[in-house]
Structure formats: C-alpha cells, structure tokens
Amino acid sequence: MKNHLRTLRAARGWSQGDLADRLEVSRQSVNAIETGRYDPSLPLAFRIAELFELTIEDIFISPSREN
Amino acid sequence: MPSSHRNAAARAYVRRFVPMMLGYAVLVFAAPYAIWALEAQGPLLWGLAMLPALPIIGVFWLIARYIVELRDEYVRVLEVRKALVATALTLSIASIWGFLEIYADAVHLPTFYIPVIWFGGLGVGSVVNLIVERDARERDAA
Numbered sequence: 001m002k003n004h005l006r007t008l009r010a011a012r013g014w015s016q017g018d019l020a021d022r023l024e025v026s027r028q029s030v031n032a033i034e035t036g037r038y039d040p041s042l043p044l045a046f047r048i049a050e051l052f053e054l055t056i057e058d059i060f061i062s063p064s065r066e067n
Numbered sequence: 068m069p070s071s072h073r074n075a076a077a078r079a080y081v082r083r084f085v086p087m088m089l090g091y092a093v094l095v096f097a098a099p100y101a102i103w104a105l106e107a108q109g110p111l112l113w114g115l116a117m118l119p120a121l122p123i124i125g126v127f128w129l130i131a132r133y134i135v136e137l138r139d140e141y142v143r144v145l146e147v148r149k150a151l152v153a154t155a156l157t158l159s160i161a162s163i164w165g166f167l168e169i170y171a172d173a174v175h176l177p178t179f180y181i182p183v184i185w186f187g188g189l190g191v192g193s194v195v196n197l198i199v200e201r202d203a204r205e206r207d208a209a
Contacts, residue, residue, distance in 0.1 A: 024138070025138075025139050025140070025141065026139045026141065026142055028139075028141060028142065028200070029139055029140070029141035029142065031203075031204075031207070032141050032203070033141075035203060035206075035207050037203055038141050038144065040140070041140055044140060
C-alpha cells in the first residue's frame with residue numbers, strides 16, 4: 001500500500017532504524033512498509049499513526065483513491 | 068535488521084530444540100533395542116517403532132512456537148514464506164519421486180526422508196527471502 005511514511009519520517013530527521021526503534025519493529029519492517037511491499041496490521045498501523053499524531057488515512061493511501 | 072526482533076523467539080527455540088534432539092538421539096537407539104529385548108509384536112511394536120518420530124514432530128511444534136512468538140510481524144511473514152517454500156519443495160519432490168518409482172523403476176525413497184527434505188527446504192526458503200529482499204532493496208535504491 002502506498003504511503004507517506006518516508007516523507008513523514010524524513011521530516012522528523014529519523015532514520016529507518018530510529019523509526020523502527022520507536023515502533024519496536026525491525027528496520028527491515030519499516031523498509032518493507034515504506035516501499036509498499038508489506039501492509040502493516042491494523043494494530044501496527046495505529047501505532048504508526050499515533051506516533052506521528054496523525055490518522056491512518058493521513059499516512060496510508062487507500063488503493064481505491066490512488067488515482 | 069536488528070537481530071533483537073528475532074533473538075527472544077530464537078533463544079526460546081534453541082532452548083527447546085536441544086532437549087528435543089537429545090530425546091531423538093536416545094529414542095533412535097532405544098526403540099530398536101526395546102523392540103528386540105521385548106520381542107515386541109502388534110500394537111506394542113507399532114508404539115515402540117513410532118517413538119523416534121515424536122521428537123521430530125516436536126521440532127515442527129517448536130517451529131510453530133517460534134513463528135507465533137516472533138514480535139515483529141514482517142519477520143513473521145518472512146518465516147512463514149520460508150516454511151511455504153519448504154513445503155512446496157517437499158511436496159514437489161515427493162510427487163516427482165513417486166512417479167519416478169512407478170514409471171522409471173527409481174529406488175524407493177523411505178518416507179522418513181520427507182521431513183529431512185522439508186528441513187533442507189527451509190534453507191532454500193531462506194535463500195528465496197534473501198533474493199526477494201535484495202531485489203526489493205535494489206528497486207528501492209533505483
């Protein structure tokens with residue numbers, strides 16, 4: 001699923017490792033989510049949204065609204 | 068990848084794996100000895116003959132526990148993919164060899180080699196994961 005995670009992370013000056021530590025997941029997971037190779041579970045999506053103080057829809061782009 | 072996301076589950080796996088293999092080492096010798104010593108027949112023979120399989124079944128349970136206990140959901144997906152690759156490979160080899168035995172007089176493959184092939188398939192699954200991850204990194208970098 002396309003998302004704005006990389007932009008949001010970069011805006012805060014965090015590396016993938018920094019974000020991974022904050023989310024308590026592996027850097028590999030952050031990379032997979034950022035590149036759209038892996039769609040996180042709802043609990044992890046909520047953790048991401050809460051970390052950035054945004055809604056899930058602000059971070060992840062609905063496939064039906066991509067265009 | 069920080070290994071801490073695998074470590075706790077991996078440590079638990081190793082902690083459980085060692086006694087399981089010790090049990091296997093004992094049973095693989097004890098079972099035939101008991102069959103001989105007791106001159107086992109019928110259900111007793113079947114029961115004793117099955118004993119060495121129990122620790123192997125236990126290892127499948129350990130792998131399931133390892134996957135469940137992984138805290139990182141993406142790493143869990145990679146482990147599940149590894150197991151699926153191993154399963155697909157094992158079933159493919161079993162299917163091919165079955166027909167080779169029927170039509171080409173290939174030597175009979177004892178079924179206890181099936182789990183051995185599956186464990187080898189986990190190694191192939193690891194290589195598949197490495198290739199998929201490497202390709203993704205290269206696409207990402209391009």
